[in-house]
Amino acid sequence: xxxxxxxxxxxxxASRLRLGVTRLAxxxxxxxxxxxxxxxxxxxxxxxxxxxxxxxxxxxxxQVQPPTMTRLVASLVEMGMVERSVDxxxxxxxxxxxxxxxARSLAQTRKRKEAxxxxxxxxxxxxxxxxxxxAAAILDQLVEGES
Amino acid sequence: xxxxxxxxxxxxxASRLRLGVTRLAxxxxxxxxxxxxxxxxxxxxxxxxxxxxxxxxxxxxxQVQPPTMTRLVASLVEMGMVERSVDxxxxxxxxxxxxxxxARSLAQTRKRKEAxxxxxxxxxxxxxxxxxxxAAAILDQLVEGES
DNA sequence: TGACACTAATTAGCTTTGCGAACTATACTG
DNA sequence: CAGTATAGTTCGCAAAGCTAATTAGTGTCA
Numbered sequence: 001x002x003x004x005x006x007x008x009x010x011x012x013x014a015s016r017l018r019l020g021v022t023r024l025a026x027x028x029x030x031x032x033x034x035x036x037x038x039x040x041x042x043x044x045x046x047x048x049x050x051x052x053x054x055x056x057x058x059x060x061x062x063q064v065q066p067p068t069m070t071r072l073v074a075s076l077v078e079m080g081m082v083e084r085s086v087d088x089x090x091x092x093x094x095x096x097x098x099x100x101x102x103a104r105s106l107a108q109t110r111k112r113k114e115a116x117x118x119x120x121x122x123x124x125x126x127x128x129x130x131x132x133x134x135a136a137a138i139l140d141q142l143v144e145g146e147s
Numbered sequence: 148x149x150x151x152x153x154x155x156x157x158x159x160x161a162s163r164l165r166l167g168v169t170r171l172a173x174x175x176x177x178x179x180x181x182x183x184x185x186x187x188x189x190x191x192x193x194x195x196x197x198x199x200x201x202x203x204x205x206x207x208x209x210q211v212q213p214p215t216m217t218r219l220v221a222s223l224v225e226m227g228m229v230e231r232s233v234d235x236x237x238x239x240x241x242x243x244x245x246x247x248x249x250a251r252s253l254a255q256t257r258k259r260k261e262a263x264x265x266x267x268x269x270x271x272x273x274x275x276x277x278x279x280x281x282a283a284a285i286l287d288q289l290v291e292g293e294s
Numbered sequence: 295t296g297a298c299a300c301t302a303a304t305t306a307g308c309t310t311t312g313c314g315a316a317c318t319a320t321a322c323t324g
Numbered sequence: 325c326a327g328t329a330t331a332g333t334t335c336g337c338a339a340a341g342c343t344a345a346t347t348a349g350t351g352t353c354a
Contacts, residue, residue, distance in 0.1 A: 007273065008273070008276045008277060008280050010265040010268040010269045010276065011265045013265075013268060013276065013279060013280055013283065014264035014265040014268055016283040016284075016287075017264065017268075017279060017282075017283045017286075018175055018264055019189065019192065019287075020282075020283050020286035020287050020290075021168050021171050021172050021175070021286065022172055022175065022185065022189055023189075023209070023210055023286075023287075023290050024168050024172075024286055024289065024290055025168050025169055025171075025172035026209075026210050026211070026341090027210050027290050028165055028168070028169065037309095037310065037311085038169065038310095039310075039311065039312095040310095042166065042169055042170075045166070054331080054332095055331070055332060056330090056331065056332080062170070062173075063170055063173050063174050064173070064311090064312080065312075065313060065314085066331080066332060066333080067312085067313070067314080067332090067333075067334080067335090068311065068312055068313075069332090070332060070333055070334085071310095071311085071312095071333095072311085074333095090320075090321070090330095090331085091319080091320060091321085092318095092319065092320045092321070092330065092331040092332070093320095093330095093331060093332085094331080094332070117161035117164065117165055118157040118158045118160075118161040120289050120290075121157035121160055121161055121164075121289075122157045124285070124289075126154065126155070128281075128285050129155045129157065129160065130155060131278060131281045131282055131285060132160060132164060132282055132285060132286075133155050133160055134275075134278045134282075135164075135278055135279055135281075135282035136160065136163040136164045136167050137163075138271070138275050138278060138279060139164075139167035139168065139170075139171055139279075140163075140166075140167050140170075142171065142267050142268075142271075143167075143170050143171050143174050173312090184339065184340085186339075186340060186341095201302080201303095202302075202303060202304095203301095203302065203303080211340090211341080212341075212342065212343085213302075213303060213304080214303085214304070214305080214306095214341085214342075214343085215340065215341055215342075216303090217303065217304055217305085218304095218339095218340080218341095219340085221304095237301095237302085237349075237350070238348080238349060238350090239301065239302040239303065239348065239349050239350075240301095240302065240303085240349095241302080241303070295354100296353100296354095297352100297353095297354095298351100298352085298353095299350100299351085299352080300349105300350080300351075300352100301348100301349085301350075301351095302347100302348085302349085302350100303346100303347085303348085303349105304345105304346075304347075304348095305344105305345085305346070305347090306343105306344090306345080306346095307342105307343095307344090307345105308341105308342080308343090309340105309341085309342080310339105310340090310341080310342100311338105311339085311340085311341100312337100312338085312339080312340100313336105313337085313338085313339100314335105314336095314337095315334105315335085315336095316333105316334085316335080317332100317333080317334075317335095318331100318332085318333075318334095319330100319331090319332085319333100320329100320330085320331085320332105321328100321329080321330075321331100322327100322328080322329075322330095323325105323326100323327085323328080323329095324325100324326095324327090324328105
């Protein structure tokens with residue numbers, strides 16, 4: 001479908017992709033449940049997926065500076081979603097891990113949070129879904145190899 | 148390429164797409180030039196693209212509540228990027244349009260702002276670029292038909 | 295005409311998220 | 325042991341978003 005003969009201009013694509021991504025991100029942000037915000041959810045979700053990890057690792061994955069992550073983690077701890085512990089070998093390091101309550105909340109919350117997007121995705125034809133499926137993987141890589 | 152036989156689960160895709168989009172949006176935000184922020188640029192860009200428009204129309208396109216857009220437009224006016232005028236037929240309505248200075252700044256700024264993304268896109272193989280090209284269009288539609 | 299409802303945009307006040315700079319505590323190294 | 329490096333934290337600030345309440349202008353209809 002739509003085989004592209006003319007080479008794609010990365011700058012042009014960057015322009016359009018940036019707009020689309022920014023708007024979708026904004027729309028997703030609006031779907032936040034009361035209590036857990038998108039940033040908190042994103043961090044929590046990463047912690048669950050990547051297992052116990054340090055604040056620094058979290059910063060890298062979440063593309064956020066340390067002060068921001070310190071605050072996000074503090075919120076999650078206060079909510080009982082996450083536990084901190086000091087590394088016995090290097091006491092500067094803080095490990096974080098999801099609590100059972102956190103995992104439970106994550107499952108429920110994730111479902112609701114993504115309902116908005118899923119609802120819209122369900123209206124798409126299968127081949128468009130397939131495009132987005134591939135795009136999701138590419139987007140991940142795009143940000144991953146990072147300085 | 149990569150024909151998907153198994154049907155794609157929209158919920159699953161929603162999860163991954165949300166993470167990728169959120170992170171990329173965050174990374175893009177960090178590339179802001181001093182002076183013009185991503186939100187301002189997005190609004191300015193929309194005004195240029197969609198011609199003179201009202202604040203309300205801008206809110207719809209930008210997926211933002213009126214108070215937010217009022218503030219963004221006020222900033223743009225203060226910077227001389229945009230001009231406001233009162234609709235003579237309905238004096239509640241405010242029209243906004245890009246000034247020549249705004250267009251100029253937009254061209255420069257856009258180039259720099261998208262350099263980050265374009266730089267990464269250039270590392271991709273053509274067929275991956277093609278996927279993102281299609282994805283960009285789909286993302287636009289996804290948010291467009293909206294309640 | 296005058297009262298009432300509706301609409302476009304603004305103002306006010308709050309929250310979240312992000313940053314950089316400066317600091318603390320711990321670990322490493324020569 | 326002095327100096328340097330590293331992991332997180334605290335502080336203060338700014339941007340961007342929201343809701344609720346307000347202002348100003350339009351439209352309706354009795």
